[in-house]
Amino acid sequence: MILKHIFLSNFRNFTQADFSFNPHLTLIIGENARGKTSLLEALFASVYGTGFRETREVELIKWDMDETLIESVFDEGQDMLFQIRMQKSSETTVRKSYYVNKTTKSSNQYRSMQMQAVLFAPEQIQIITGSPSRRRRYFDDVIAAVDRDYKKKIRYFENALRRRNKILENYEDELNLIDELKFWNNYLIEHGSYISKKRKEYIEYLNSHPSINGKNFSIDYLQDEFTLERLEKIKQREYRLRRTLIGPQKDDFIFNLDAPQEKNVSLFGSRSEQRMAVFWLKLNELSYFEELSKMKPLLLLDDIFSELDEHNRELVMSLIREYQTIATTTEEEVQTLAHVPEEVIHL
Numbered sequence: 001m002i003l004k005h006i007f008l009s010n011f012r013n014f015t016q017a018d019f020s021f022n023p024h025l026t027l028i029i030g031e032n033a034r035g036k037t038s039l040l041e042a043l044f045a046s047v048y049g050t051g052f053r054e055t056r057e058v059e060l061i062k063w064d065m066d067e068t069l070i071e072s073v074f075d076e077g078q079d080m081l082f083q084i085r086m087q088k089s090s091e092t093t094v095r096k097s098y099y100v101n102k103t104t105k106s107s108n109q110y111r112s113m114q115m116q117a118v119l120f121a122p123e124q125i126q127i128i129t130g131s132p133s134r135r136r137r138y139f140d141d142v143i144a145a146v147d148r149d150y151k152k153k154i155r156y157f158e159n160a161l162r163r164r165n166k167i168l169e170n171y172e173d174e175l176n177l178i179d180e181l182k183f184w185n186n187y188l189i190e191h192g193s194y195i196s197k198k199r200k201e202y203i204e205y206l207n208s209h210p211s212i213n214g215k216n217f218s219i220d221y222l223q224d225e226f227t228l229e230r231l232e233k234i235k236q237r238e239y240r241l242r243r244t245l246i247g248p249q250k251d252d253f254i255f256n257l258d259a260p261q262e263k264n265v266s267l268f269g270s271r272s273e274q275r276m277a278v279f280w281l282k283l284n285e286l287s288y289f290e291e292l293s294k295m296k297p298l299l300l301l302d303d304i305f306s307e308l309d310e311h312n313r314e315l316v317m318s319l320i321r322e323y324q325t326i327a328t329t330t331e332e333e334v335q336t337l338a339h340v341p342e343e344v345i346h347l
């Protein structure tokens with residue numbers, strides 16, 4: 001599938017805007033705050049139905065407006081029109097409607113007809129340096145992009161966890177408590193084991209593709225399983241502290257680099273080694289999506305050129321030659337580096 005065109009109405013700082021894309025490379029060049037990242041975010045949203053910076057989706061709608069429309073045209077042998085309308089339903093929430101070729105779809109139907117996109121942005125170094133929840137969110141997004149059940153299971157799990165914590169917080173009688181927890185324990189085991197299994201599978205995929213630029217990365221999956229045996233062992237502590245103490249909501253992932261000497265990249269990696277680890281993740285994200293969907297994902301690069309050393313620059317250029325790429329930059333000189341047909345959008 002090739003992205004051809006996007007039309008935006010009241011999306012972030014764009015009132016009405018219209019952009020066409022080259023099947024190989026499109027460079028978006030502009031000064032700060034012109035809307036470069038917003039345009040990438042719109043592309044991401046037209047693929048996944050959500051942006052990548054917002055805390056609340058309502059932030060995607062232009063200030064003081066009530067709705068935004070994101071329309072994109074993809075070529076899949078013939079043109080396909082994808083439309084998402086987000087309407088404010090309160091100050092903090094939106095209602096979303098999806099259409100493909102002017103026919104209403106559910107979000108799942110829409111996703112099943114759309115392609116994958118991979119975003120690569122400097123702030124993603126937080127996957128390595130940030131909190132465990134940032135890492136879990138990253139892996140959850142990758143897995144959910146190809147497994148629609150996964151997202152549902154995460155939501156069920158989180159809701160059930162909140163219910164279980166409420167029960168622990170408010171209980172008065174231990175016998176009643178044991179009875180009340182039974183249902184939620186089984187429910188959490190069912191969904192939690194699916195989440196753990198999928199995370200484990202993806203980490204195994206990454207560990208079987210460790211190499212980049214002659215360096216080998218690996219990940220230790222610190223799996224915090226939610227099982228009856230473990231619950232039994234810690235139950236007195238849970239009753240005393242009045243909250244759930246185990247489960248995949250506490251999973252973490254340790255990134256290792258093997259050379260010159262094996263080390264934990266989050267704790268001991270240099271800035272460029274940490275950047276390389278993100279790069280390794282992104283390369284694998286591309287190949288994972290491509291293997292599963294048998295379709296080349298769209299590559300979205302946000303302002304990554306300034307931070308790249310010579311070696312990584314070459315790697316990025318090889319990706320640009322392989323995947324349809326939309327890249328933002330403030331530097332005009334990037335234009336000549338990739339040696340592929342390109343379109344330039346000046347914002």
Ligand SMILES: Nc1ncnc2c1ncn2[C@@H]1O[C@H](COP(=O)(O)OP(=O)(O)OP(=O)(O)O)[C@@H](O)[C@H]1O
Binds near residue numbers: 012031033
């Ligand atoms: N919902 C919104 N409505 C209107 N304007 C918004 C909204 N959200 C963000 N903006 C503004 O849109 C402008 C463009 O932001 P964006 O992050 O896309 O810029 P950019 O070109 O990527 O800049 P930089 O080079 O600094 O990364 C900013 O001034 C931002 O404050």
Ligand SMILES: [Mg+2]
Binds near residue numbers: 303
């Ligand atoms: Mg930006």
